[in-house]
Amino acid sequence: MILLMTTAPPEKSPWSVPMRLPPLGLSYVAAALEKAGFKVEMLDNYMLKKSTDDIKQMIKKLNPEIVGITCSSASYPRCVETAKAIKEALPSCKVVVGGWHPSYMPNSMLQHSEIDYIIMGEGERAMTELATYITKGEDEKAIVQIAGVAYRHEGKTVKTAQKFIIDLDVLPFPARHLLPMHLYEREIPYLRAKPFDTMNIVRGCPFNCVYCETRRLWGQTCRAFSPRRVVDEIKHLATNYGTKGIYFVGDNFTIKKKRTIELCELIKKSKLNVEWVCDTRADMVSRDLLKSMKEAGCQTIWFGVESGSPRILEKINKGITNEQTIQAFKLCREEGIQIACSFILGIPGETVKDMEVTYKFAKKLDPDWCQFNIFIAVPGSGLYDEVMQKGLHDRVEGFLAYVKTEDFNYESLLEIQKRYQSDLDLSPKRILRKIRREGFWTVLKKGPRYLRRLA
Numbered sequence: 232m233i234l235l236m237t238t239a240p241p242e243k244s245p246w247s248v249p250m251r252l253p254p255l256g257l258s259y260v261a262a263a264l265e266k267a268g269f270k271v272e273m274l275d276n277y278m279l280k281k282s283t284d285d286i287k288q289m290i291k292k293l294n295p296e297i298v299g300i301t302c303s304s305a306s307y308p309r310c311v312e313t314a315k316a317i318k319e320a321l322p323s324c325k326v327v328v329g330g331w332h333p334s335y336m337p338n339s340m341l342q343h344s345e346i347d348y349i350i351m352g353e354g355e356r357a358m359t360e361l362a363t364y365i366t367k368g369e370d371e372k373a374i375v376q377i378a379g380v381a382y383r384h385e386g387k388t389v390k391t392a393q394k395f396i397i398d399l400d401v402l403p404f405p406a407r408h409l410l411p412m413h414l415y416e417r418e419i420p421y422l423r424a425k426p427f428d429t430m431n432i433v434r435g436c437p438f439n440c441v442y443c444e445t446r447r448l449w450g451q452t453c454r455a456f457s458p459r460r461v462v463d464e465i466k467h468l469a470t471n472y473g474t475k476g477i478y479f480v481g482d483n484f485t486i487k488k489k490r491t492i493e494l495c496e497l498i499k500k501s502k503l504n505v506e507w508v509c510d511t512r513a514d515m516v517s518r519d520l521l522k523s524m525k526e527a528g529c530q531t532i533w534f535g536v537e538s539g540s541p542r543i544l545e546k547i548n549k550g551i552t553n554e555q556t557i558q559a560f561k562l563c564r565e566e567g568i569q570i571a572c573s574f575i576l577g578i579p580g581e582t583v584k585d586m587e588v589t590y591k592f593a594k595k596l597d598p599d600w601c602q603f604n605i606f607i608a609v610p611g612s613g614l615y616d617e618v619m620q621k622g623l624h625d626r627v628e629g630f631l632a633y634v635k636t637e638d639f640n641y642e643s644l645l646e647i648q649k650r651y652q653s654d655l656d657l658s659p660k661r662i663l664r665k666i667r668r669e670g671f672w673t674v675l676k677k678g679p680r681y682l683r684r685l686a
């Protein structure tokens with residue numbers, strides 16, 4: 232039996248996010264293992280917060296041959312602590328770690344003797360092959376045939392090259408049936424329809440933004456599920472979980488224009504009556520595409536604008552100008568699609584003056600929802616290397632870091648972030664818009680703190 236689990240960063244950590252969403256990636260891995268005939272259980276400990284003692288008891292009871300753990304740079308310390316507890320409870324159990332952090336830093340993970348194997352990148356095929364290898368008795372010659380795995384051998388780390396799954400449609404739907412679906416968030420401000428669920432339909436990113444490392448996990452070529460397969464998953468969600476809204480998480484929902492239009496046509500033809508929100512870039516939308524998306528139920532698009540300062544946009548290699556963003560927002564408005572967007576504050580080399588430019592740009596854009604985030608340097612990204620090499624870090628926990636320069640530190644960024652967020656959210660125009668969108672009594676009932684939340 233195989234147990235797949237998540238861990239959470241300590242609650243006091245700045246990386247602890249209250250948003251409760253199902254772990255999609257791990258559920259894909261679970262489904263692939265089930266399809267290959269393994270008995271699988273899942274523990275979403277990001278949600279359930281079981282103590283290490285509880286985990287030990289659980290491991291003794293379940294007696295799994297393998298435990299697979301998802302690990303991000305935020306949850307790295309918890310992941311190691313959990314691996315230790317598993318080995319203490321059941322020394323014969325093999326611990327496999329996968330996800331973002333081990334994909335970029337396998338060596339740092341394999342320094343811990345409690346971790347036996349690392350899966351780098353896409354997990355479905357690699358984990359299935361590794362589980363077969365482990366359960367068949369670990370013939371050393373066979374492991375080098377598995378793509379995307381790292382392990383210790385004679386005191387060294389051995390890594391095999393990653394290989395991506397070309398036809399994503401071969402993957403079964405994420406194994407949501409193994410998760411406590413009733414405990415997850417089912418309402419989201421960007422959609423009227425509820426309950427909503429998350430889906431991910433595109434893997435890979437061709438762009439080179441220096442704050443992001445997604446392309447190292449998924450590769451630079453974009454792969455997407457076919458429109459037919461996406462529609463089938465939406466139908467599956469509607470039938471099994473009563474889903475009426477979808478949040479398509481990921482980097483660039485619209486990157487393949489033709490395929491996106493095909494998907495919209497199929498959603499319309501299938502009369503799914505579903506509302507959805509997606510993430511994309513401002514240079515990846517056009518009028519005909521937006522028209523088609525709106526007709527297929529798209530209510531909101533989330534854009535990562537990141538900065539209003541052309542100097543900073545160039546520094547982060549975003550490849551989008553302010554004019555393109557203004558044009559994209561105008562088109563969305565004309566086509567009746569709501570806009571959510573986010574900005575980053577605290578990029579190395581950014582000045583408080585640049586941040587003021589960003590704030591003014593945000594006000595000018597006047598999105599329906601706006602979020603100012605403090606920059607986090609993530610391993611695997613170009614900016615992380617710069618931050619570490621120049622010693623520009625503040626509050627490093629696990630492997631993530633906030634930036635400190637002569638112009639700002641974490642505390643001053645926090646103050647700027649709060650000021651921008653409340654100045655924007657509490658402007659009479661935005662409060663009125665929120666009341667118009669959600670109704671006076673809903674807003675009143677939820678209280679003044681609600682106005683600040685994703686206003």
Ligand code: B12
Binds near residue numbers: 246444
């Ligand atoms: C949705 C999302 C969230 C949700 C998470 C919901 C959830 N329960 O999963 C929320 C909003 C809570 C969130 C929070 C944060 N997030 Co986030 N998030 C994402 C996002 C947009 C999509 C994740 C997703 O579902 N992908 C689709 C699935 C199919 O892919 P996947 O999860 O990567 O899984 C595959 C592989 O990684 C691998 N795999 C994963 N786990 C395992 C386990 C095993 C055993 C194996 C074998 C394989 C394996 O196989 C899977 C299938 O192929 C990604 C960006 C992205 N494009 O992926 C960022 C991303 C994962 N987040 C990131 C960050 C930094 C954060 C935060 C720190 C943000 C913050 N505090 O401000 C927190 C930290 C949360 C935490 N404790 O780890 C970074 C992670 C970087 C890193 N090195 O860790 C990413 C990559 C964004 C980025 N480019 O910077 N996030």
